[in-house]
Amino acid sequence: MAEELQVFGFWASPFSRRVELALKLKGVEYQHVEEDLPHNKSHLLLQYNPIHKKVPVLVHHGKPISESLVILEYIDEIWKNNPLLPQNPYERALARFWAKYIEDKVVAAMLKAGKAKIEDREKGFEEAGEALEPLEKELGSKRFFGGEKIGFVDVVGIVVAYWVPAIDEAVGIQMLGSNRFPNVKQWSEEVVNHGVVKQILPPKDKLVAYLRTVLSSN
CATH class of the missing domain: 1.20.1050.10 (Glutathione S-transferase Yfyf (Class Pi); Chain A, domain 2)
Incomplete structure (x- = not known):
């Protein structure tokens, strides 16, 4: 599954680290793509997140999702094990x-x-x-x-x-x-x-x- 799931992030960003933490808590494999921020953003990052032009971006089966809180909820909905949000x-x-x-x-x-x-x-x-x-x-x-x-x-x-x-x-x-x-x-x-x-x-x-x-x- 790692080749179908990518996380575009930056080593010092707590926002992209959130996404990686959520995936690791659920035991989901992914490919980390390190961005050279702030001045040398990759063309893929700009392509996947043309509005905010920032990390993190989760790319799942070629479909990009931006903004860490949105990504966390997506992860919790797709991978049901070890839920992050309460059931109540x-x-x-x-x-x-x-x-x-x-x-x-x-x-x-x-x-x-x-x-x-x-x-x-x-x-x-x-x-x-x-x-x-x-x-x-x-x-x-x-x-x-x-x-x-x-x-x-x-x-x-x-x-x-x-x-x-x-x-x-x-x-x-x-x-x-x-x-x-x-x-x-x-x-x-x-x-x-x-x-x-x-x-x-x-x-x-x-x-x-x-x-x-x-x-x-x-």
């Missing part, structure tokens, strides 16, 4: 809500801060930190967002679990490094130490160095 309709709606919250609030604030001028960045990361407060309350004492098993929100949230601490280290801030979010911090440790998650995470030192370079260029 209400719990499934909640999972979608929190996944969208992470995307619209936490990730959006992080991207805004990362693109800001250095003198404005501290305020931007403070806003990103504030966006973590509802996640802290929602997690409570749960191991993962869905309970004892890694699921849809956790897959979406790897950007918080792994990339936020890397940003902390790269720019010397304290979003998760403080005691402000103990539940999120504990959850992050559970996620990054998960056997399957470990397979898709980029090396921490390499990621921190990359983020330091990217963030210092603004």
Whole structure:
């Protein structure tokens, strides 16, 4: 099946890593196509995702699908084993809500801060930190967002679990490094130490160095 399924991604992108994590959790073989971002995008990536021109793109039987949250739901619908979304309709709606919250609030604030001028960045990361407060309350004492098993929100949230601490280290801030979010911090440790998650995470030192370079260029 690997030759029928491709993931166009970038090693430092949490969005393409989400897709790979979902496939690995389901035991689905795929071919990874590494893109040279941001300035040397392949003609295939531009062909498969002409609107956004970015990773990730999942190509299944020659048909491209873009946007990581959309791809994750597609994967969950096609490969039924080890479901990512809960079976209960209400719990499934909640999972979608929190996944969208992470995307619209936490990730959006992080991207805004990362693109800001250095003198404005501290305020931007403070806003990103504030966006973590509802996640802290929602997690409570749960191991993962869905309970004892890694699921849809956790897959979406790897950007918080792994990339936020890397940003902390790269720019010397304290979003998760403080005691402000103990539940999120504990959850992050559970996620990054998960056997399957470990397979898709980029090396921490390499990621921190990359983020330091990217963030210092603004």
